[in-house]
Amino acid sequence: MRKSDLHGEFFIQGNIACAEAALAAGCRFFGGYPITPASEIAERMAYRLPQLDGVFVQFEDEIASMASILGASWAGAKSMTSSSGPGISLMLENIGLGIMMETPCVIVNVQRGSPSTGLPTSWGQSDMMQARWGSHGDFAVIALCPKSPQEYFDLTVKAFNLSEQYRLPVFVMSDAVVGHMTEKVYIPPVDELEIIERKYTSKKPQDYLPYECEFDAVPDFAKAGDGYRYHTTGLTHDERGYPVMTEECHVKLVNRLINKIKLHADDIIMIEEKDTEDAEVIVVSYGITSRIVFPAIKIMKKKGIKVGYLRLITVWPFPEERIRQLASKVNGFVVVELNMGQVCLEVERCAKNAVTKLVPHPGGGMPQVETITQAIQEVADAR
Amino acid sequence: MPDDKSQQTENLHHPMEEYLRMDRMPHIWCSSCGLGSILTAFMKGVKQADVDFNKVAVVSGIGCTGRVAGYVKLDSYHTTHGRAIPFATGLKLANRDLTVFVISGDGDLFAIGGNHLIHAARRNVDINVICVNNFIYGMTGGQNAPTTPLEAYSSTAPYGNYEQPFNLVGVAAAAGASYVARWSALHMRRLAESVEEMTKKKGFCFLEVISPCATVFARKNKGGTGLDLLKGYKDRSVINHNANPQEIPLDMNGEIVCGVFINKDRPTFWENVLSGTERKVKKTNLYYHDSKTKF
Numbered sequence A: 001m002r003k004s005d006l007h008g009e010f011f012i013q014g015n016i017a018c019a020e021a022a023l024a025a026g027c028r029f030f031g032g033y034p035i036t037p038a039s040e041i042a043e044r045m046a047y048r049l050p051q052l053d054g055v056f057v058q059f060e061d062e063i064a065s066m067a068s069i070l071g072a073s074w075a076g077a078k079s080m081t082s083s084s085g086p087g088i089s090l091m092l093e094n095i096g097l098g099i100m101m102e103t104p105c106v107i108v109n110v111q112r113g114s115p116s117t118g119l120p121t122s123w124g125q126s127d128m129m130q131a132r133w134g135s136h137g138d139f140a141v142i143a144l145c146p147k148s149p150q151e152y153f154d155l156t157v158k159a160f161n162l163s164e165q166y167r168l169p170v171f172v173m174s175d176a177v178v179g180h181m182t183e184k185v186y187i188p189p190v191d192e193l194e195i196i197e198r199k200y201t202s203k204k205p206q207d208y209l210p211y212e213c214e215f216d217a218v219p220d221f222a223k224a225g226d227g228y229r230y231h232t233t234g235l236t237h238d239e240r241g242y243p244v245m246t247e248e249c250h251v252k253l254v255n256r257l258i259n260k261i262k263l264h265a266d267d268i269i270m271i272e273e274k275d276t277e278d279a280e281v282i283v284v285s286y287g288i289t290s291r292i293v294f295p296a297i298k299i300m301k302k303k304g305i306k307v308g309y310l311r312l313i314t315v316w317p318f319p320e321e322r323i324r325q326l327a328s329k330v331n332g333f334v335v336v337e338l339n340m341g342q343v344c345l346e347v348e349r350c351a352k353n354a355v356t357k358l359v360p361h362p363g364g365g366m367p368q369v370e371t372i373t374q375a376i377q378e379v380a381d382a383r
Numbered sequence B: 001m002p003d004d005k006s007q008q009t010e011n012l013h014h015p016m017e018e019y020l021r022m023d024r025m026p027h028i029w030c031s032s033c034g035l036g037s038i039l040t041a042f043m044k045g046v047k048q049a050d051v052d053f054n055k056v057a058v059v060s061g062i063g064c065t066g067r068v069a070g071y072v073k074l075d076s077y078h079t080t081h082g083r084a085i086p087f088a089t090g091l092k093l094a095n096r097d098l099t100v101f102v103i104s105g106d107g108d109l110f111a112i113g114g115n116h117l118i119h120a121a122r123r124n125v126d127i128n129v130i131c132v133n134n135f136i137y138g139m140t141g142g143q144n145a146p147t148t149p150l151e152a153y154s155s156t157a158p159y160g161n162y163e164q165p166f167n168l169v170g171v172a173a174a175a176g177a178s179y180v181a182r183w184s185a186l187h188m189r190r191l192a193e194s195v196e197e198m199t200k201k202k203g204f205c206f207l208e209v210i211s212p213c214a215t216v217f218a219r220k221n222k223g224g225t226g227l228d229l230l231k232g233y234k235d236r237s238v239i240n241h242n243a244n245p246q247e248i249p250l251d252m253n254g255e256i257v258c259g260v261f262i263n264k265d266r267p268t269f270w271e272n273v274l275s276g277t278e279r280k281v282k283k284t285n286l287y288y289h290d291s292k293t294k295f
């Protein structure tokens, strides 16, 4: 495989940084469909993949795009698609297939104002629960939220690593601001990046079972064309990949799909904290919103309130443990997000007796500093 | 010492056993369903093409036909309803050494997945699609399909079907397929030959196989047993390779024109990618268009 040789310091758009990260991570198949504010990723991939002997296909829709990246992954390629709300809605069924078949791939959602066609050219964070629960059924997902073009680059590389390691579709949840803003991005030489590859089986074909593994583990992979002649399906299946319609088999499979993420959450979760240890109030945010909470925190600190800052870099799996720990020490949390209360529900669930105050905004704008300071004051005054 | 009879059964092997998942037998298909013989003809055709079985993959959607992927001893993918073609497109383009077959039902490929079929044919992606047409949604219990003949009964057309059906070979041909054929499940030798040709041929190949469904299609339409259906299909079949695929739609009782209607060469998707990009890509830089502006 020809390596990406673009490295150095650049002043580039977030979406371009994302595409370059995918290439650096080894992505050589992109299937997508144009949509604002994500199209720059597809455009960049269309330009760059032929330089690296990769495959770019603009499909007839997002359903095909999602299905194609699963197929490409089973042929051994690292694959990616990108879209925004309406397109992600179309992908959901095949995202479930990717989870069920345990297919590594990356889905970038450059979030815009929603529901429906919403605000195509403006931002939002209202697909957070869609990423978590959008496809039907019970499963675990991984979703990462970049706050800047640089982090967009870093987290896209990370998303590929996690998808390869845990064998599932991983979401990069950016938004129209992070996608379209231009900032300094350092792209390291490919050899200096930490790149994780899926674990291929070392077994002989006659000894290989495609889904044989422990209750919380990830099975070893075999790609098409290598003589393993395995079967895989979206139906409930056993170690052989064969459909088995029993309660026992279903319970075992669904639990493993969840356990392989849930029981390894500590290794997956990334959070950034400032002044949380002795805080009375902790402001929780993620992605672009985490850049607008600082003025409010500063004002309230000056007023003498001990305000901490907690940024979710990984939103799914949710850092339950950490929120519980902090909840026992603080008055409460202020959750700032560009939706009417999604990740806030998770904070609330883990906060127990601590207060949780939401600062909602449906997107297309940002909450006012005063709204956030007011919320901080309210939480400080509570109890 | 086993008696004669049990020895006999022990010696009974399916001729395609080597290529089937025998540990999954018996299969779920009804007796007199056409899928068993179609599967046998398929494996025979691939064998005749003399390719490495390790490099052959089967992708299916959902339905009775969709279960084919589960019975072939090949790299095989049972995907979602209607999405086998884009899945197969990704598989093929990411490993162009593979021979990729999509085997699925008429509803899967022409209703929910219809858009993917015409676009894959338009692009001329190098995959082979076998559509098993039983004129009905078999798996879900006999609902109307986009192939159900006008006035035929189905569980969602209790007064008879009032929708015009698709002529599958006409659609595939119009969309640009390089190879278009139609056979019935009784044309075992012809079927295998078509599969062999498709395996060897570059570009998007399409094969429609008319298949009896006694359990839901015949029952709703007083078609008798599976055998009666088969006999009917046989009697109605005429082979005419020169037929225009646009002019041979199917109905309840008319002729079933079979043959290989299109077998032409057109640049494949990947050939076009290479010829379209190779020369131009060499002149590009890592940034956009000119290296001075760096993005």
Ligand SMILES: Cc1ncc(C[n+]2csc(CCOP(=O)(O)OP(=O)(O)O)c2C)c(N)n1
Pocket: B062, B063, B064, B065, B066, B081, B104, B105, B106, B107, B108, B109, B132, B134, B136, B137, B138, B139, B140, B145
């Ligand atoms: C998204 C979705 N919608 C509906 C179904 C239910 N379903 C399963 S098979 C099928 C139709 C199958 O008909 P066809 O493709 O003709 O295959 P056959 O069973 O006749 O071989 C339907 C509607 C499904 N599995 N997924």
Ligand SMILES: [Mg+2]
Pocket: B105, B106, B107, B132, B133, B134, B135, B136, B137, B138, B145
């Ligand atoms: Mg059918």
